[in-house]
Amino acid sequence: MAKCKYDWPEASERSLIGKRISRVDGPAKSSGRAKYTYDINPPGLLYAKIYRSPYAHAKITAVDTSAAEKLPGVKAVRVIQGVGKEIQWAGDEIVAVAAESEEIAEDAVRRVHVEFQPLPHLVLEENLEQAGSLAKEAGGEKSGDPEKAFSDPDMVVSEGYYGLSTITHCCLESHGNVAEWIGDNLRTHSSTQGVSDFPGQFGQALREQGVQIPDNNIQTICDFVGGAFGSKFSPDRWGIESVHLAKAAGRPVKLMLDRNMEMEVAGARPSCFAKVKVAAKKDGTIVAWDSHSWGTGGPAGATMPPLPYVLNIPNKVTRHTSVSTNTGPSRAWRAPNHPQAALVTMCALDDLAAKLNIDALEFFSKNASLAGDRAEVYRQELRQAAEMIDWQKNWHPRGAKSSGHIKRGLGLSIHTWGGRGHNSTCTVSIHPDGSVEVNLGSQDLGTGTRTAIAIVVAETLGLPVEGVKVNIGDSKLPRSGGSGGSTTIGGVSASTRRGSVDARDQLFAAVAPSLGVPADQLVAVGGFIQAKGDSAKKLSWKDACAKLQTKTIQASGKNPDAAKCKLGDSGVGGAEIADVSVDTETGIVRINKMVVAQDCGLVIDLKTAESQCFGALIMGIAYALFEEKVMDRVTGRMLNNNMEFYKLAGIGDIGELAVHMMTGPGYDERGTIGLGEPPVISPGAAISNAVANAIGVRVPTLPITPDKVLAALEKGGVA
Amino acid sequence: MRGKKRRLREQQEGLSRRDFLKGAGMAVSTGLLAAPEAAATPEQSSAVLGPGAVPVTLEINGKTHQLKIEPRVTLLDALRNRLDLTGPKKVCDRGVCGACTVIMDGHPIYSCSRLAIEAEGHPIVTIEGLGSEEKLHPVMAAFVEHDAQQCGFCTPGFVVACKAFLDKHPNPTEADVERGLGGNLCRCGTYAGIREAVLEAAKTPRGGHANG
Numbered sequence: 001m002a003k004c005k006y007d008w009p010e011a012s013e014r015s016l017i018g019k020r021i022s023r024v025d026g027p028a029k030s031s032g033r034a035k036y037t038y039d040i041n042p043p044g045l046l047y048a049k050i051y052r053s054p055y056a057h058a059k060i061t062a063v064d065t066s067a068a069e070k071l072p073g074v075k076a077v078r079v080i081q082g083v084g085k086e087i088q089w090a091g092d093e094i095v096a097v098a099a100e101s102e103e104i105a106e107d108a109v110r111r112v113h114v115e116f117q118p119l120p121h122l123v124l125e126e127n128l129e130q131a132g133s134l135a136k137e138a139g140g141e142k143s144g145d146p147e148k149a150f151s152d153p154d155m156v157v158s159e160g161y162y163g164l165s166t167i168t169h170c171c172l173e174s175h176g177n178v179a180e181w182i183g184d185n186l187r188t189h190s191s192t193q194g195v196s197d198f199p200g201q202f203g204q205a206l207r208e209q210g211v212q213i214p215d216n217n218i219q220t221i222c223d224f225v226g227g228a229f230g231s232k233f234s235p236d237r238w239g240i241e242s243v244h245l246a247k248a249a250g251r252p253v254k255l256m257l258d259r260n261m262e263m264e265v266a267g268a269r270p271s272c273f274a275k276v277k278v279a280a281k282k283d284g285t286i287v288a289w290d291s292h293s294w295g296t297g298g299p300a301g302a303t304m305p306p307l308p309y310v311l312n313i314p315n316k317v318t319r320h321t322s323v324s325t326n327t328g329p330s331r332a333w334r335a336p337n338h339p340q341a342a343l344v345t346m347c348a349l350d351d352l353a354a355k356l357n358i359d360a361l362e363f364f365s366k367n368a369s370l371a372g373d374r375a376e377v378y379r380q381e382l383r384q385a386a387e388m389i390d391w392q393k394n395w396h397p398r399g400a401k402s403s404g405h406i407k408r409g410l411g412l413s414i415h416t417w418g419g420r421g422h423n424s425t426c427t428v429s430i431h432p433d434g435s436v437e438v439n440l441g442s443q444d445l446g447t448g449t450r451t452a453i454a455i456v457v458a459e460t461l462g463l464p465v466e467g468v469k470v471n472i473g474d475s476k477l478p479r480s481g482g483s484g485g486s487t488t489i490g491g492v493s494a495s496t497r498r499g500s501v502d503a504r505d506q507l508f509a510a511v512a513p514s515l516g517v518p519a520d521q522l523v524a525v526g527g528f529i530q531a532k533g534d535s536a537k538k539l540s541w542k543d544a545c546a547k548l549q550t551k552t553i554q555a556s557g558k559n560p561d562a563a564k565c566k567l568g569d570s571g572v573g574g575a576e577i578a579d580v581s582v583d584t585e586t587g588i589v590r591i592n593k594m595v596v597a598q599d600c601g602l603v604i605d606l607k608t609a610e611s612q613c614f615g616a617l618i619m620g621i622a623y624a625l626f627e628e629k630v631m632d633r634v635t636g637r638m639l640n641n642n643m644e645f646y647k648l649a650g651i652g653d654i655g656e657l658a659v660h661m662m663t664g665p666g667y668d669e670r671g672t673i674g675l676g677e678p679p680v681i682s683p684g685a686a687i688s689n690a691v692a693n694a695i696g697v698r699v700p701t702l703p704i705t706p707d708k709v710l711a712a713l714e715k716g717g718v719a
Numbered sequence: 720m721r722g723k724k725r726r727l728r729e730q731q732e733g734l735s736r737r738d739f740l741k742g743a744g745m746a747v748s749t750g751l752l753a754a755p756e757a758a759a760t761p762e763q764s765s766a767v768l769g770p771g772a773v774p775v776t777l778e779i780n781g782k783t784h785q786l787k788i789e790p791r792v793t794l795l796d797a798l799r800n801r802l803d804l805t806g807p808k809k810v811c812d813r814g815v816c817g818a819c820t821v822i823m824d825g826h827p828i829y830s831c832s833r834l835a836i837e838a839e840g841h842p843i844v845t846i847e848g849l850g851s852e853e854k855l856h857p858v859m860a861a862f863v864e865h866d867a868q869q870c871g872f873c874t875p876g877f878v879v880a881c882k883a884f885l886d887k888h889p890n891p892t893e894a895d896v897e898r899g900l901g902g903n904l905c906r907c908g909t910y911a912g913i914r915e916a917v918l919e920a921a922k923t924p925r926g927g928h929a930n931g
Contacts, residue, residue, distance in 0.1 A: 029871030032806025032846030226872030618908030
């Protein structure tokens, strides 16, 4: 097949793609000059705060805002939920105020008087029996003949209980918005991962609430976002309220959530607990799976994770129970439902391998055939990760005797994700002075989107990265997709590749006559437009662009675009191994080393791709060992709604980390595929398996806190 | 009154959140931040300030700023909301995460856990005073080179903490770095890059020295 002109350049022709390139907005961030939503201070700015429900479940019986309204400096007060409304979680919004300062706004909130009729609540779900009617059957499936497989006397059967608690997103920049009315036009600075989608969401909500504004009068800007992880796809009720307050006060309003509310209402990853039975032949071939899982994601409950995970076990039966609780609603959290599925599956299978007395690496490599088309990739990744952690030297059978109270162990897990590029449109402009810009309504969550776009366009035009100005973070730019599900890199790299190839070809056509070379015989490389195979016939980029006189070239690109080559794919995998030490006297788990071998097709920027993996390992260490949204049964409140008692990993908690991106032949030709989700899926399972390997007994649920380690050791193990 | 630490008493509200923070924030300062200066308790004084706005003079990045603010306003809020110095970030707002770190009298402090009136007479350096996008401080440059940042929201606090750390530990080991920077938190998971960045910045002239 003839090579399509939009195709990614061959490895030998790449000067930027796949190299380690520093992020283009790094200097703005490290110098503190990057302006996030929280940092936007337009003249006349008011600050908003919210009165929130202290009850997890209650009916509002009275609301009195008069004292707040009378407070000097208060400019607008709005009742969000009035008498008769039923509150479903603590922290839900009831009254919003805007005032001259944050301090006055806080005073005003304290002067709001609301009366409630408390109702019974449920905030804990691990014990299903206590959930009563709030636990509902929520699907499951059956294939093959699991009953027969489990009753086969030649099978080795392992049964276990596994789970992970609800955690929060804990974005360092809390959710929020700065709303500014300019005449009939609304401008919002929003901390969002979907800038192109925000005007439509704002417009719809505002019109439903009686503010007649057309969508084309709304602009959303987000140059930088301080963490999102799946939790910032909607303006949310507080964002809409900031717009109402700004209209009522006639001044711009900033409404950023306080930390406690960021933790309670602005993000949660659903919990999952499961009883699992799994069977294999004595040679280690996995044959059957049986699971009953349950979990909560707030009032709407939680759907079933993809169980069993990655491996398509031939005989299986699954059943899921969804528990509705009076807790802040869940939001997508990096790789929704996959960390849960990985934990339940990989821990159950690891226990089975231990029962069979088979090396876990050998067991998973052998059964990788159940991963179908991707089996060989998993085997390569397992081999790579095993080499990085020196599995042969460091692995021992589960709980093998060793002296001393510090026990060391290895554990592994594998994972999968889709990551196909989203819909994206862009324009690429080449100006007569040689400057280049690319415009699209995307956003950079810290993944390096801006940098990847600059690399793609610069590579295509034969320019250095600095030669391309990337404009994103504005809804008035050509529409691009939200940054979720690892779809951004595939979307923006394909649209900007297509746009920049077309822009480049227009430039070729414009300069071909003066070079005396047909346009299709020109290449853009090293800052020159030159004849293929004849570098004597060339023009510098600047001189070439000068031929445009005053006419800027502009070409658009989009994804998907079937007519312009396949530039991406879907479906990646990875293998992770953790090396831990467990102190059997204190129960403290320390990470010695963690490694990941990860594929994602063609890597655009190796440096930021590796950063995604390092970050995922660290986030994974945090949820494996520290993070838990602790709810109080009696009051229905979150007990650790702050960063003192809701623990993230610190710089001293991570051990040695190593990342290997699977690239080159077999990977690169698939084109770009997303990377944000996959490496964060496996750490919980890998660490749990490493702890079990170290101490000889399973700590059933995450986070693996010292008390749980000691409780598990009470039941057995090597202490 | 200039330069004198004062005790705040909230008359209208009883024990306020900020009263609590003032004590609790200092108590939880650990590691690098537990400098003798930070552990000192405010002197007793009979003078009661507020609740209205009072004049405060702050010396920030070598410039003097006259403000009229309520005594309960934290240094962080004064910097961000009154002076538009938004490099220091508001994240935990209770002296845990270090995103608001600034340098006061040469020591790194959590500006969310210090009242602006307490900062009178104490020269302050924020991230804006260390360098700029065009003229990166060596620590900033090392953060870029080692990709010690993702979303970037913790980054300014980390850069300031690293700068202050290197002033005191010009030749740190990896263990020193892990201990000395334990007072800052990142959510995206950039610690691997930060470890490398700090060790490299230590080797750079001006990076590891107090005159940076």
